[in-house]
Amino acid sequence: xxxxxxxxxxxxxxxxxxxxxxxxxxxxxxxxxxxxxxxxxxxxxxxxxxxxxxxxxxxxxxxxxxxxxxxxxxxxxxxxxxxxxxxxxxxxxxxxxxxxxxxxxxxxxxxxxxxxxxxxxxxxxxxxxxxxxxxxxxxxxxxxxxxxxxxxxxxxxxxxxxxxxxxxxxxxxxxxxxxxxxxxxxxxxxxxxxxxxxxxxxxxxxxxxxxxxxxxxxxxxxxxxxxxxxxxx
Numbered sequence: 001x002x003x004x005x006x007x008x009x010x011x012x013x014x015x016x017x018x019x020x021x022x023x024x025x026x027x028x029x030x031x032x033x034x035x036x037x038x039x040x041x042x043x044x045x046x047x048x049x050x051x052x053x054x055x056x057x058x059x060x061x062x063x064x065x066x067x068x069x070x071x072x073x074x075x076x077x078x079x080x081x082x083x084x085x086x087x088x089x090x091x092x093x094x095x096x097x098x099x100x101x102x103x104x105x106x107x108x109x110x111x112x113x114x115x116x117x118x119x120x121x122x123x124x125x126x127x128x129x130x131x132x133x134x135x136x137x138x139x140x141x142x143x144x145x146x147x148x149x150x151x152x153x154x155x156x157x158x159x160x161x162x163x164x165x166x167x168x169x170x171x172x173x174x175x176x177x178x179x180x181x182x183x184x185x186x187x188x189x190x191x192x193x194x195x196x197x198x199x200x201x202x203x204x205x206x207x208x209x210x211x212x213x214x215x216x217x218x219x220x221x222x223x224x225x226x227x228x229x230x231x232x233x
Contacts, residue, residue: 019054020141021184024062026052031071031082042072042080061141061184068181069229087229091181096174102223105175106216108167109152113199113215114208115159124158128200136193141180144189149176151196155215158203182225195221 030036042048045063049056063080066072070088074080091098116124131151138144149172156168168175183189195218202210 019052020058020061020065021187023048023052023054023058024065024184027062027066028069028071028087031066032085034085036082038082038085040082042082044079057142061180064177065181065184068177069185091178091226091229096171098178098226101171101174101178102219102226104171106219108164109155109219110212110215112156112159112161112164112168113203113211115161115164116155117203117206117208117211119160120158120203124154125200125204128154128158128203132193132196132200135196141184141189145176145180145183148179148192148196155199155203178222178226182222182229185229186225188221188225191221192218 027036027042036042042063043051045056045059048059052059063072063074066080067074068091070084070091071082071086072080073083120128128151131147131154135144135147135151138147152175153165153168153172156165159165179192183192195214198214199211199218202214
């Protein structure tokens with residue numbers, strides 16, 4: 001029997017809050033309270049999905065965020081284990097740390113938004129509008145994160161600068177993982193939708209200064225959310 005079985009016993013199904021956010025918070029609370037001690041092996045994805053009455057994809061999303069915070073580690077063929085009782089002060093998102101990502105993004109995406117305001121085509125503008133319209137209606141966190149990455153990539157492409165477009169493409173996976181973790185833990189998806197619309201409005205208006213400011217505001221808010229997650233000041 002897994003060490004976590006005694007903890008999961010009696011835990012009722014979690015209703016969708018989002019479901020992934022609720023499952024993540026339940027697991028994180030159990031780890032930080034000591035109910036799931038360091039070294040404990042979590043139940044399988046299938047068992048956890050049954051326990052909480054959610055899909056395995058929801059469980060995977062919750063566990064990815066636990067791993068991103070440095071609380072758990074998944075070993076292929078062995079399972080997921082608790083490795084810390086508190087979140088790491090440094091998130092690692094794919095091949096980049098969250099801090100490295102946030103230090104670099106303003107130098108790439110702010111000027112990209114400024115250039116996009118004067119260089120975007122009508123087709124690119126419609127593409128960005130379409131992405132944001134889908135994001136506003138999307139409740140599935142995984143799909144929303146993919147659309148989020150698509151919007152930022154579309155802004156970079158609309159800048160007409162091949163370097164900005166290539167760099168954003170290269171860091172797109174890490175950006176998606178960052179967005180997934182932040183939105184699951186802090187519930188920023190709808191706030192991000194509003195910030196994205198401000199960026200798009202400025203680009204549509206052909207106002208480079210406003211577009212740059214709107215992108216800067218968005219990235220500053222993302223950075224603040226990361227600080228809340230990691231406890232940084």
